[in-house]
Amino acid sequence: MTPLPTPQQLRYLVALADLGHFGRAAAACAVTQSTLSAGIIALERQLDASILERGPAKRPVFTPLGLELVGRARAALAALSAVAETAAAARDPLTGPLRLGIIPTIGPFLLPRLMPALRKAFPRLRLWLREDLTDRLAEDLQGGRLDLLLLALPAALPDVETLRIAEDPFVAALPQEHRLLDQAQLPLSALGGERLLLLEDGHCLRDQALSACGLPGAGGGETFAATSLHTLVQMVAGGLGVTLLPRLAVAGGVLAGTPVVLRPIETPPGQVMGRTLGLAWRARSPRAPEFRSLAPVIGEAVAAAVARIGATPGAGGGG
Incomplete structure (x- = not known):
């Protein structure tokens, strides 16, 4: 079975796509830049897929597959949030x-x-x-x-x-x-x-x-x-x-x-x-x-x- 990405890895991926900068994405996730970069690399190895293009560009450039994974990561995080929201709404609405x-x-x-x-x-x-x-x-x-x-x-x-x-x-x-x-x-x-x-x-x-x-x-x-x-x-x-x-x-x-x-x-x-x-x-x-x-x-x-x-x-x- 393919190991599943962790919610934190998906947050790193989405934050990087939204902010277009490793430092700002790391700050948004409350981690160091090296931690976020390591998390993205670990996700690529885990999925055996290239998410970012490697080159001289200072801003992260996503591969076509990487862009598709960003969309799926958003949906997965929204689904996870819905689990917690369902419980909270039932426990005490509004x-x-x-x-x-x-x-x-x-x-x-x-x-x-x-x-x-x-x-x-x-x-x-x-x-x-x-x-x-x-x-x-x-x-x-x-x-x-x-x-x-x-x-x-x-x-x-x-x-x-x-x-x-x-x-x-x-x-x-x-x-x-x-x-x-x-x-x-x-x-x-x-x-x-x-x-x-x-x-x-x-x-x-x-x-x-x-x-x-x-x-x-x-x-x-x-x-x-x-x-x-x-x-x-x-x-x-x-x-x-x-x-x-x-x-x-x-x-x-x-x-x-x-x-x-x-x-x-x-x-x-x-x-x-x-x-x-x-x-x-x-x-x-x-x-x-x-x-x-x-x-x-x-x-x-x-x-x-x-x-x-x-x-x-x-x-x-x-x-």
């Missing part, structure tokens, strides 16, 4: 650490309201947060570095289970003295001739705004890209164009101190022009029942925040 990834168009605007609600509902839960774009959070979820994501749906996430939590409608954001401000509500067609300001590529909100306006992925003409919603609002305030903002961001103060004016967007009865917020976790995670029990608390926090700006938001901070 206690101890939970690593939550959240996208930047949600985190700053929801967390000040959500964190107190979670502490009250689950006082023994220790929540660790990471804010990043959806693609990178998805990588961390699959790699076992995160347990749960709070993001906008739909999202192209392989081998995950998702749960819809709440709707977050869009409102139009206009500069002061804009020609459309005489209308209490804006038909979507009214925005057709305007310069639409967007977030840069990688933000899911960019694609959702384009979809809401019926524009192609490239933006349908000249556009300007911002790195954050706060920057986007400043661009609108400067008269560069108009944009769509989630009500959650408006309720969270994204307009504070700006002269930007909001107008609701006319939508057909029964339809919501906006985004859907939801949770995502690894398929077959033993903690899935725990994650589902978080949904009502998060949904209530979203609903309470969105309701703050009312049905017809106005100027200067959302009304």
Whole structure:
């Protein structure tokens, strides 16, 4: 029988692939660099396989087989973690650490309201947060570095289970003295001739705004890209164009101190022009029942925040 790799050897392998540097990988694994290097060499001998290319390159270069083994090592470590998680979840649900990834168009605007609600509902839960774009959070979820994501749906996430939590409608954001401000509500067609300001590529909100306006992925003409919603609002305030903002961001103060004016967007009865917020976790995670029990608390926090700006938001901070 072929001797099986140890979990520690697999951790060395994954850390080296993630960090691309022997010293940083060793520090992440709390061992010396020589210990990590020896562990990788021992794994190669044990498997009778070349995992790394040997040459002058200072950074580790994985062979094709080595890259495949990294993927399998991730899956094996996730399965081992699931064994411990299953026991912990059965023993005492929603206690101890939970690593939550959240996208930047949600985190700053929801967390000040959500964190107190979670502490009250689950006082023994220790929540660790990471804010990043959806693609990178998805990588961390699959790699076992995160347990749960709070993001906008739909999202192209392989081998995950998702749960819809709440709707977050869009409102139009206009500069002061804009020609459309005489209308209490804006038909979507009214925005057709305007310069639409967007977030840069990688933000899911960019694609959702384009979809809401019926524009192609490239933006349908000249556009300007911002790195954050706060920057986007400043661009609108400067008269560069108009944009769509989630009500959650408006309720969270994204307009504070700006002269930007909001107008609701006319939508057909029964339809919501906006985004859907939801949770995502690894398929077959033993903690899935725990994650589902978080949904009502998060949904209530979203609903309470969105309701703050009312049905017809106005100027200067959302009304």
